[in-house]
Amino acid sequence: MTPADLSLHQYTLRMNRVLEHIDHHLDQPLELADLAQIAHFTPRHFHRLFNAWVGEPLGDYLRRRRLAHAAYQLASEPQASILEVALTAGFSSGEAFSRAFKQHYSVTPSSWRSSEPKRWHRRLSDVRERRLRELPNPDQTHIPGFDDPDAFIHLKEPLMNVTLKHLPPVPVACLRYTGPYGTGIGLFWRETAARWMIDNQLFNRVRYGIGHDDPSIIPAHQCRYDACIEVPAELISAAPATLSLLPGGLYAVAPYAGKGPDIADAWLELCRDWLPRSGLQLDARPAFERYPVYAPYDAQTGELECEICIPVKAL
Missing domain, CATH: 1.10.10.60 (Homeodomain-like)
Incomplete structure (x- = not known):
């Protein structure tokens, strides 16, 4: 060096x-x-x-x-x-x-307080309508509640399989990406984070992705994302990565399988639909995507699997 x-x-x-x-x-x-x-x-x-x-x-x-x-x-x-x-x-x-x-x-x-929830509901409506149009049965492509974009959307069956889990604290090494969310994050994982993992003999480790900003209100070039890798607790230095500790506690955990860019829709449903109806509220701890050691990922199609984890507490 x-x-x-x-x-x-x-x-x-x-x-x-x-x-x-x-x-x-x-x-x-x-x-x-x-x-x-x-x-x-x-x-x-x-x-x-x-x-x-x-x-x-x-x-x-x-x-x-x-x-x-x-x-x-x-x-x-x-x-x-x-x-x-x-x-x-x-x-x-x-x-x-x-x-x-x-x-x-x-x-x-x-x-802002009045208009933002309505915007979230309209986005949820768009996500649901798009998903329903992909169903094979044409009779399933419309739900009357979608006529009112300002109304809460309730489907007969939950769209997400959410479980509450107590997760332990995890020591991690974090590499910071700043820029538009989407394909740039995948490139950062492949070209920067993966190289760091190989150089430090930490490739077969659980990985975490932390998006710190809401791209709907933060300019794309200023959005921050941390690619984090689980590391041994005794690790002292990980330059250029920063050592940190993901706090443990109660999390709402939902599995995700799909293309990388579409994960934003899953985050929206979990935070803006499931959470308000859960009787819980978001905690100050970071939310993250958790990628197990052998989580599938297809670089050609962008298909991946992970767990979306949001910290929650009682109202």
């Missing part, structure tokens, strides 16, 4: 530690000096490096991440007041939050 490679690996590890810290502390003050200390840089050097590394100034990044978190919470937690959402997102007042939210999303928080 050349000195230049070592430097790049070290910068990657340091910056990933900062980004992980930010994600876990969006509701708290995040000062430049404190973040610079986490990265082991001077504040002046860190400020310039962050801009070059992430592609936007630190202040803009923090604001965007906080607003994206708030946008999701507004739509998925109707019991939380706008002030509670604002404080959770790190804003000092509801007024400051409302101004920032409208400037970023061009609508008020209350309008």
Whole structure:
């Protein structure tokens, strides 16, 4: 490994530690000096490096991440007041939050809260209609409830086989991909993650995929995804991967079999249809796709199998 490679690996590890810290502390003050200390840089050097590394100034990044978190919470937690959402997102007042939210999303928080669930329902309707059109019986291609795109969709039989499982914590090494979800993620797994697994003799391991952003509200080039590989607990260094721990606990687990890009529909059904009717709510732990050691994958067709796991807790 050349000195230049070592430097790049070290910068990657340091910056990933900062980004992980930010994600876990969006509701708290995040000062430049404190973040610079986490990265082991001077504040002046860190400020310039962050801009070059992430592609936007630190202040803009923090604001965007906080607003994206708030946008999701507004739509998925109707019991939380706008002030509670604002404080959770790190804003000092509801007024400051409302101004920032409208400037970023061009609508008020209350309008967003009203319109986003309807958009989710319309997407669910589109998914179901498309699936029903593929059925061999033409009489099964229409359900009256689909006439109202704003209505909740209920089918006689559940579309997903969901089970609740207590999963143990898992030490993992994570490699970060930033860019559009879809084919780029498959390419990242094959060209970057698989190579790292082979180099570190960790190829026959359980793998996890963590999509951190909602591509419907985050620009495609800023969406973040972690390709994670289960590693021995005693592993000390995994450069350029970052060592982390997937927390254990209660998860709703649904099997998925299909093409890679279509997995977004399964996520939608699990999070926007099954979860609201389950009597549970989403927990702050990361959701992920779990790929067993010998999970089938066809590089030519894009067909794959995995488990979709979302962390849940009681209401």
